[in-house]
Amino acid sequence: MEFVPQDTDAIAQLPDDASLLKQHLRASASEVHRLKLMVDKLTLQLARRLRSQFGASSERFDDPQASLIEAAVLDELSQLKRSAPAANAGQLDRSLPDHLAREQQVIRPEATTAQHDAQGQACGCTSCGARLRPLGADVSHHLEYVPGRFKVIRTVRPKLACTKCEAIFQANAPSRPIPRGVAGAGLLAHVMVSKFCDHIPLHRQSRIYARDGVNIDRGTMAGWVAQVHALLDPLVAALGRYVLQAPKVHADDTPVKVLAPGEGKTRTGRLWVYVRDDRPAASTDAPAAWYRYTPDRKGEHPREHLGRFSGILQADAYSGFAALYQGERILEASCWAHARRGFHEALGEGRAAAWLIGQIGQLYAVEKHLRLQGCGRRRNAQS
16 A cells, blocks of 8 residues: 655655754654653553542552562561461460459359258259259350449548647648649540540540530530640650650651631641651660641651751651751651552553562562561671
């Protein structure tokens, strides 16, 4: 089939000079390449959008080329892997926790004779009247719940007077978490845990307590929360100092909805977390997490939080961390989980993304193999 150009005017405008024609063709090829890259980019964006709306949220990737990982590593990893037993498996431990209080309930069989044992329990046979002897017992356990309850502690401090010099003696009043407050330490701890750990708002707690006949206004509890925060400030500061004394710190942030009084809506604040945890590298230091709240995500916040930190910072590629790495005080350690996410989103657009995820999987396998091993073992494995 003979090719017949459709745009004869465009062909007629092509230069006759060979060098100019080559220059024109190079420019056209560059434009075609740019358009192709744009098409690839738009195709990838569309695939990501469809995957985010209709695809699975898990980032798990089963690479058919998993054999790239060394066989020795795979063999050792298979030995370390422990599959969870089935719910009806015989070896599953269904025993109740040992720290729970035990209350014994003995249910004796009914006896109608007049014979009784040393405890006064009837122990005669209902058939012939002969004495019964123990033959063992069937023991079972079940879990019961005792609802929480309020109590009033009445503190009495007697006054004693000397009969000779008329001096008066009296013990000092015990300290309270809130001076002259009616709430004890246990009640304050329960309100705080219910609000911040169990996400029970104060107005709902007020209704719960009212069912027990104890009426505590939501505003009163809000005042308790503010004063407990002041009590905990020294502990939070000590926790922050401990975290930032570590040679390596993990950092991240997450959005959190906060009320905007008077606006009828919520605002998006930021909760920053700084973690000290080197247990995977066989460290015996206690792990700790230090949280900081900010009303926005400006880069000045992590710079302020980490103003006294010196060491390795492992975080994502948020631009707010970039200024921290400009000097020699803080060394950047990027996060593979965040880097892997971009390649996972590009799956289906060629084998490059799958190959790179496979390479990252090899690093994960080595890390799993060396988990809980010290620096010496890790260096030997690397060499």
